[in-house]
Amino acid sequence: MEFYDQVRSTLKHVSKHIAAVKINYPLLLSLGPDLTSQLLHETEVVAIADLKVADIDNTSKWIGRQAMEMGFDAVIAHPFVGYEKGLSGLISEVSTFEGGVILVVNMSHDGSKQFITPVAQELAAFAEAHGADGAIAPATRPDEVKQARKWLGPDVLLLTPGIGAQGGKPGDAISAGADYEIVGRAIYQSSNPADSAEEIKNQINKTLQT
């Protein structure tokens, strides 16, 4: 089966168990922009462009425009690069398409403790100040999800990567205040992605009932 058909089939089967799909650069570059756009239009799942935008205004603006034109609903960016003549370009451009901006308050891997954790509270303040629609915090460290929720207040959607391959347990981040848990390899590398997605969804729901 062609790679595009594989991806579409996986997404189609998984879609009833997920709230949205997050597509990163490796997949975007493997498919190319045209097939990515086709995928988004054919599957009609809410789609987040996980481009970790971290560039100057002119470049971040173009990346935002391209993501919106491909059919993404929101874009993930790094507030670490700052606003003035930086993410300002992305934020204003995406808003003209009524798209969402999701800002990284902290990440799921060990290395994020080095430079990001020490300023995570300021990054959360940046997200609030610039009207972010969502924020990213690590499902691998539920205590930091709890902190992020406190810093952000109740209105910013809190999305938490790191479930599965990276070690986060389904349900822990949502119990700590997240709105959504992000699962990558534990679904798409599974021999049956739909079953894995359903099982993880059920684990999350079970945690919430206890």
Added chain:
Amino acid sequence: MEFYDQVRSTLKHVSKHIAAVKINYPLLLSLGPDLTSQLLHETEVVAIADLKVADIDNTSKWIGRQAMEMGFDAVIAHPFVGYEKGLSGLISEVSTFEGGVILVVNMSHDGSKQFITPVAQELAAFAEAHGADGAIAPATRPDEVKQARKWLGPDVLLLTPGIGAQGGKPGDAISAGADYEIVGRAIYQSSNPADSAEEIKNQINKTLQT
């Protein structure tokens, strides 16, 4: 003229005045990976993938592999995401292709003063510690280029964006210790990119002679 032909023509005419070409995501996504690869193979200019990689190991590894397979010689990444299970993936993957890794010590825009400048010295130490082939510092702030050169020592190539559209003056960054100055819009948006590139090159050389 088709977009690809425009890009190839510009690069071909400019190539004798430049040391390398830096290609960012907006251009990569406009061309798509296949035409980007074709461009690099047809023009044989040293090519830097300005992907500002800022992701976890598995993702950064794949981005590095894809850039190398397209024919890029080096990739730009953000050390602020940290090494462990972060840029570790990119750095080890790119080295298997004998490609270069260029790390951002600081950026050229105002917003970079917010979170990056306070840790620029640590980001430079990261670049040294992990064997970066090159580093990025802002041509728009030559004093910070001077600092970066001091922190990095003489062996790391220092590349400095921000000449032209962003306000940096040709020659200032190299006078402050940079190896190369990066020029974007002042060349590619010029009515005659080759003439503009030559003029900027001459301005740099003139500064160095005084």
